[in-house]
Each structure stands twice: as C-alpha cells, then as structure tokens.
Amino acid sequence: MLQILNEKGDVKKDLEPKLSKGDLKKLYSFMVTTRVADTKALKLQRQGRMGTFAQSLGHEACQVGSAYALETNDWTVPYFRDLGTYVTLGFPLKYWYLYWMGNEEGMHIPKEFNLFTITVPVGSQLPQAVGLGLAANLKKDRIGILSTFSDEATSTGDFHEALNFAGVYRTPNVFLCYNNQYAISMPRSKQTASKTIAQKATAYGFDGVLVDGNDVLAMYVATQEALNKAKNGDGPTLIEAYTYRRANHTTSDDASKYRPAEEVEAWEKKDPIDRFRIYLKTKGLWNESFEKQVQKDAEEQVEKEVRDAEATPSPPIEDLFSHTYSDIPQKLKEQMDELKAGLNEDDQ
Amino acid sequence: MNGNMVQALNQALEQEMLRDDRVVILGEDVGVDGGVFRVTEGLLQTFGDERVIDTPLAESGIIGAAIGMAVYGLRPIAEIQFMGFVFPGFNQIVSHAARLRNRSRGRFTVPIVIRMPYGAGVKALELHSESTEALFCHIPGLKVVVPSSPFDAKGLLVASIRSGDPVIFLEPKKLYRAGRQDVPDDDYEIPLGTAKVVREGEGLTIICWGAMVPQAQEAAEAVEEKGIFPEIIDLRTLSPLDHETIIQSVQHTGRALIVHEAPKTCGLGAEIAAQINEKALLNLEAPILRITGQDIVVPLPKSENYYYPSPARIVRGIKKTMEF
Ligand SMILES: Cc1ncc(C[n+]2csc(CCOP(=O)(O)OP(=O)(O)O)c2C)c(N)n1
Numbered sequence: 001m002l003q004i005l006n007e008k009g010d011v012k013k014d015l016e017p018k019l020s021k022g023d024l025k026k027l028y029s030f031m032v033t034t035r036v037a038d039t040k041a042l043k044l045q046r047q048g049r050m051g052t053f054a055q056s057l058g059h060e061a062c063q064v065g066s067a068y069a070l071e072t073n074d075w076t077v078p079y080f081r082d083l084g085t086y087v088t089l090g091f092p093l094k095y096w097y098l099y100w101m102g103n104e105e106g107m108h109i110p111k112e113f114n115l116f117t118i119t120v121p122v123g124s125q126l127p128q129a130v131g132l133g134l135a136a137n138l139k140k141d142r143i144g145i146l147s148t149f150s151d152e153a154t155s156t157g158d159f160h161e162a163l164n165f166a167g168v169y170r171t172p173n174v175f176l177c178y179n180n181q182y183a184i185s186m187p188r189s190k191q192t193a194s195k196t197i198a199q200k201a202t203a204y205g206f207d208g209v210l211v212d213g214n215d216v217l218a219m220y221v222a223t224q225e226a227l228n229k230a231k232n233g234d235g236p237t238l239i240e241a242y243t244y245r246r247a248n249h250t251t252s253d254d255a256s257k258y259r260p261a262e263e264v265e266a267w268e269k270k271d272p273i274d275r276f277r278i279y280l281k282t283k284g285l286w287n288e289s290f291e292k293q294v295q296k297d298a299e300e301q302v303e304k305e306v307r308d309a310e311a312t313p314s315p316p317i318e319d320l321f322s323h324t325y326s327d328i329p330q331k332l333k334e335q336m337d338e339l340k341a342g343l344n345e346d347d348q
Numbered sequence: 349m350n351g352n353m354v355q356a357l358n359q360a361l362e363q364e365m366l367r368d369d370r371v372v373i374l375g376e377d378v379g380v381d382g383g384v385f386r387v388t389e390g391l392l393q394t395f396g397d398e399r400v401i402d403t404p405l406a407e408s409g410i411i412g413a414a415i416g417m418a419v420y421g422l423r424p425i426a427e428i429q430f431m432g433f434v435f436p437g438f439n440q441i442v443s444h445a446a447r448l449r450n451r452s453r454g455r456f457t458v459p460i461v462i463r464m465p466y467g468a469g470v471k472a473l474e475l476h477s478e479s480t481e482a483l484f485c486h487i488p489g490l491k492v493v494v495p496s497s498p499f500d501a502k503g504l505l506v507a508s509i510r511s512g513d514p515v516i517f518l519e520p521k522k523l524y525r526a527g528r529q530d531v532p533d534d535d536y537e538i539p540l541g542t543a544k545v546v547r548e549g550e551g552l553t554i555i556c557w558g559a560m561v562p563q564a565q566e567a568a569e570a571v572e573e574k575g576i577f578p579e580i581i582d583l584r585t586l587s588p589l590d591h592e593t594i595i596q597s598v599q600h601t602g603r604a605l606i607v608h609e610a611p612k613t614c615g616l617g618a619e620i621a622a623q624i625n626e627k628a629l630l631n632l633e634a635p636i637l638r639i640t641g642q643d644i645v646v647p648l649p650k651s652e653n654y655y656y657p658s659p660a661r662i663v664r665g666i667k668k669t670m671e672f
C-alpha cells in the first residue's frame with residue numbers, strides 16, 4: 001500500500017512530493033473546509049433545513065488529495081459522497097447545498113467546470129466516464145478523467161463493462177475507488193472475494209494501485225501519476241484508496257445496527273486531517289494562529305455559501321418543464337398551463 | 349396484529365418462510381440491516397443467512413440469481429432497494445423472468461417476487477421517487493401488484509409468493525408507516541387480479557392504486573359537500589387488470605377518472621381508459637379524465653408538489669368530469 005505519511009504523521013522522505021509550502025497549506029485548508037462544510041450540512045439536516053445526504057467524514061484526504069492533482073482541462077466524474085472534491089475544485093458550494101436541500105437550482109454546473117453531475121445509481125457513471133475518455137482520444141485532447149466511486153460500485157456490471165472498455169481502448173481514465181469498507185450495511189469482505197480491489201485492474205489489463213486513503217500526500221501522488229500516465233497515452237489506472245466511512249451511510253441510516261463502535265473509534269485515530277497537521281507542524285508550517293485562520297476562513301466561506309443557498313428560491317414552474325426536451329412539446333405546455341391554472345385556483 | 353404496512357409485510361414474509369422452506373429472501377441490506385425500510389427486520393436472525401441473503405450491490409445479479417433459484421425449485425423473494433434501481437436488473441426481468449415459461453414450453457417457471465418500494469411524496473433524492481409500473485405492465489408474463497393498506501399488503505404478498513408467476517410487488521413507500529390497521533395474524537390471501545371498491549358511490553368512478561388511494565379518498569370527502577359521492581376502486585393488481593370490477597362500476601356511475609402518480613403519457617391510465625372505451629363507451633356521460641404525474645422527471649423535494657397529484661388536483665378533475 002502506498003503510504004507517505006503514516007498514522008503518526010511521520011513522512012517517508014524518498015516518496016515525499018515536491019509541493020510548495022503554499023500547496024501544502026492549501027491541501028490542509030481544503031480538508032478543513034470539507035470537514036466544516038460536512039459538519040454544517042449535518043446540522044442543517046438535523047434542523048430540517050436540508051434533506052438526506054451522504055457525509056464525507058473521514059474521506060477528506062482521498063477526495064482532496066486526488067482532486068488537487070487535476071488540471072483545468074481534466075474532467076471529474078464524481079459520485080454522491082464527494083464533498084472534498086467540490087471544495088478542491090473551487091466549485092461554488094452553494095450549489096452543493098442547494099442540491100441536497102432538494103432545490104433544483106442546485107443542479108447547475110457552471111461552464112468553467114469540467115465536472116459531471118452527481119450519479120445516484122451506483123456504478124452507472126463509469127461507462128460514461130470511459131465515453132469521455134474515448135471522445136478525448138478521438139479529438140486528440142491531452143486530458144485525464146478522474147471518476148470516483150466506492151467499494152460497492154465494483155460489484156456492478158457497469159464497473160466491469162467500463163473497466164473492460166477502458167482496457168481495450170486504452171482510454172485516459174483514472175478510476176478512483178474510495179474503499180471505505182462499507183456499502184450501507186455490507187462490509188467490504190462480503191462484497192468481493194478479491195483480496196484487494198486494486199487487483200481487479202490486472203484482469204482488465206492495466207495497473208491497479210492500493211493507496212492509503214487517509215494520507216493526502218499519497219493520494220495526491222498516486223492520482224497525479226495516474227493522470228500523467230493517462231495523458232501520455234499509457235492507458236487507464238485503477239486506484240484503491242483504503243479508507244473508512246466514519247459516518248452513517250446517509251443521515252437516514254443507523255450504522256450502529258451493523259458495526260461495532262470500537263471499529264469506528266479505531267479509524268478516528270487514523271484521521272486524515274490530524275495526520276497532515278502533524279506533518280505541517282514538523283515542517284514548521286503550522287501553528288495555533290494558522291489553525292485559527294484556516295478554521296475561521298472555512299467557517300466564513302461555508303456560512304456564506306449556506307446563506308446564499310437558503311436565499312435561493314426554488315425554480316419557477318417553467319423551469320421544471322423546460323429541461324425535459326430540447327423544446328417544450330405541446331403536451332408539456334398543456335400540463336404546465338393546467339398546473340398553473342390549478343394553483344391559481346387553489347390560491348383564491 | 350395492529351400494525352403499519354411495514355409490519356404487515358414483515359409478518360407475511362416471516363409466516364411464509366415458516367410455512368414453506370423453499371421461500372428465501374435476497375437483496376441489498378436485507379439481512380443484518382433488516383432492509384433500509386426494515387421490511388425484512390429480524391428474518392436473518394430467525395432463518396439464517398442461507399435463507400436471508402445479503403447480496404452485493406448488483407440488481408442484475410440479484411434478479412438473475414433469483415430466477416436460477418426458482419428454476420431449481422425455490423421461491424425467491426428479491427428486494428430491490430428502490431424502484432429507481434431496478435434497471436440494471438431489467439434485462440433479467442424482461443428477457444428471462446417473464447419468458448422462461450414460454451421459452452421452455454412450461455418446463456421452467458419463475459415463481460419469484462420482486463419487491464420494491466416505489467413512488468414520490470417522501471422528499472427523496474433523485475431516482476428514489478419513481479413509479480414506472482407501466483413498464484412492467486407492458487411485459488407479457490409479469491404480474492404487477494400494488495397494495496394500499498397494511499391488510500392488503502399482507503394478503504397480496506402472501507398470494508404473490510404462492511403465485512406460479514414472476515410478480516413485481518410494488519410497495520408505496522409513502523404509505524409504509526402512514527397508518528395502522530388490524531391485520532389478522534392468520535394466514536390469508538387476497539387473490540391476484542382482484543380490484544376492490546374501497547368507497548361506494550354514484551355518478552363517478554375514481555380508479556387508482558397504491559399511494560393515490562388515500563389521495564383520492566381525501567378528494568372524494570372534499571366534494572361531498574357539493575353533493576358528489578364518487579366511487580373509488582383500488583386496483584391492487586395492475587397486471588392482469590380486473591376489468592370486471594372496473595367496467596361494472598363505470599356502467600353503474602357513467603363517469604371515470606383515473607388517478608396515477610406516474611407520468612401521463614403511456615401510463616396505465618391510458619390502458620384503463622381504452623378498456624372502458626371498448627367495453628362501456630355507451631355508458632359514459634363524460635370523457636374519461638386522467639389526473640397524473642407530469643411528463644417530467646420527478647423534481648427534487650422542494651418542487652415535488654408540482655409533480656405529485658394532490659387531492660386539490662383530483663378535486664378539480666372530479667369537478668371537470670361532473671360538469672362536462
Ligand atoms: C444501482 C443502485 N442500487 C442500489 C442503490 C442504493 N444504494 C445507495 S448507496 C448504496 C451503497 C453504496 O455503497 P458504496 O458504493 O460502497 O458507496 P459508499 O456509500 O460507501 O460511499 C446503495 C445500496 C443505488 N444507489 N444504486
């Protein structure tokens with residue numbers, strides 16, 4: 001398993017990436033912002049201000065470290081537990097909150113982001129990510145495509161079909177699996193008899209690498225290598241980021257039903273942010289006032305995004321009908337008019 | 349037992365598993381977790397992991413395996429976590445479950461039940477609110493069942509498990525915990541293919557199923573003060589349809605309103621209207637009207653109410669039909 005920072009924050013010098021002080025501080029602040037934004041979301045959900053959502057607690061290093069390796073033209077194909085990816089891309093979190101608040105305005109993806117939509121059916125985004133890669137190859141665009149998913153996506157037929165295509169056509173894909181040990185209540189050991197998820201790549205004819213998913217440096221290095229390989233025409237890579245889903249599956253789930261508290265506690269000790277903080281400290285890049293500043297900036301950013309989200313009204317009725325087809329067929333116009341007339345009647 | 353629909357379904361599963369050791373359950377999170385809606389709660393503890401099987405996330409795998417188990421003599425009940433996730437398994441349903449009887453000239457049959465929570469109105473995420481029952485009703489060889497009460501849920505599930513055909517068993521998740529009812533602890537079946545008049549009335553028949561039944565009932569109560577007393581039919585089985593009950597009622601009332609939460613175009617309402625036209629056209633005093641979901645993707649929670657047929661929309665449909 002590729003590990004650069006161990007649980008105590010000790011670094012393997014020979015593997016340490018050449019990142020500037022600014023980069024290292026950014027990695028830290030992105031992880032903190034992710035944690036702050038995630039915690040805020042949980043609070044909003046509990047207060048009834050947001051709907052069910054999938055927490056990212058514990059995934060900060062695998063999300064932030066990997067996304068930090070992306071260049072502007074690269075594409076990201078996320079799944080539903082990817083808050084740190086959005087934070088790192090600089091995506092306006094307002095939209096993320098709006099989406100999980102159940103407001104359709106949250107489905108906007110500003111043009112400057114090569115970012116795909118959130119996919120709800122597990123695994124089904126992967127063949128599409130390969131399609132992006134096929135198209136990029138055809139157009140001779142030198143880009144990489146990072147698609148994320150968790151362990152259970154590897155049980156789907158779509159995973160197999162996607163990786164098989166990617167191997168055959170040598171598409172510039174990086175398949176990043178957050179192996180967080182669970183799929184709702186299903187432990188990883190019952191999802192596949194493979195020893196590792198990374199080893200599945202062998203069958204498809206490309207490399208699979210196992211990485212410590214709580215080590216942001218290792219995640220950055222592994223993803224960057226894979227993206228470079230993709231851009232050099234050397235084909236796809238499967239990365240298994242070994243981590244743990246510390247929260248419930250979603251806010252509707254109760255994980256205490258299927259896993260012991262001790263297991264969760266053991267993983268708390270491997271916290272990705274704590275580990276990186278120690279590293280920064282030994283490098284002389286961290287002190288109390290830096291910490292305070294990072295926290296304060298994160299909280300201010302998150303509060304602002306939430307305020308903006310809550311101040312955004314749901315779209316008008318026209319909007320609900322206008323994204324079904326390239327035009328609005330007569331039948332939809334009629335349904336929309338009838339709905340509006342009815343609502344007027346109800347108001348009177 | 350006095351219980352809600354989840355408890356009634358759970359009791360039906362438990363009793364059928366006790367009665368018949370060929371009955372097995374498979375699906376995502378159905379064992380240790382007891383199902384995300386707790387319908388299979390406690391069954392793993394009672395029957396063990398050979399009969400209550402937690403599977404990897406793979407709908408094609410789940411349904412395909414259920415077919416194989418059925419061919420080998422078991423009576424599998426597959427749970428699909430949400431109707432919106434059945435599509436990876438659609439191939440197995442359409443290409444095999446529905447056809448094996450025919451393809452093998454009756455040698456191989458597929459007595460499986462595919463349970464799935466369906467429907468909107470619960471403020472859920474994308475693909476957690478679908479009602480694509482018409483897709484299944486369109487496939488020869490499948491039976492499609494939808495209960496609307498705890499009592500019916502138990503009796504229909506028991507009949508579905510005992511049926512010799514693949515049954516798509518749709519559970520209106522909006523009604524899972526909506527109300528309690530006395531449910532006999534005894535074994536009983538509600539025969540598939542029988543609709544139920546849940547409200548007797550005059551002048552108009554409302555035809556609906558699943559989560560639309562209480563919506564229609566609310567609408568019917570609202571129009572009483574206007575002297576309108578609609579009859580309401582809960583179809584309970586969508587395929588095969590109980591034509592007799594529908595036609596008899598419409599012949600008696602002279603008007604029909606169909607309510608479903610699925611999109612209008614090619615929804616089951618179209619088929620029902622066609623049946624009424626074929627068999628009771630001359631009894632009609634007004635065109636058959638449909639109050640349905642819109643022909644759009646079910647919106648996210650904040651805008652969901654624009655999609656969902658509300659009692660108010662049903663009331664408008666009733667008035668329009670009555671005033672024709
Ligand atoms: C095709 C499909 N089937 C079922 C579901 C319901 N479901 C949502 S998440 C999930 C488990 C996913 O586990 P994993 O892929 O490991 O992601 P994680 O929650 O660990 O991030 C299930 C069964 C779904 N979203 N899609």
Ligand SMILES: [Mg+2]
Pocket residue numbers: 150151152178179180181182183184245
């Ligand atoms: Mg997982």
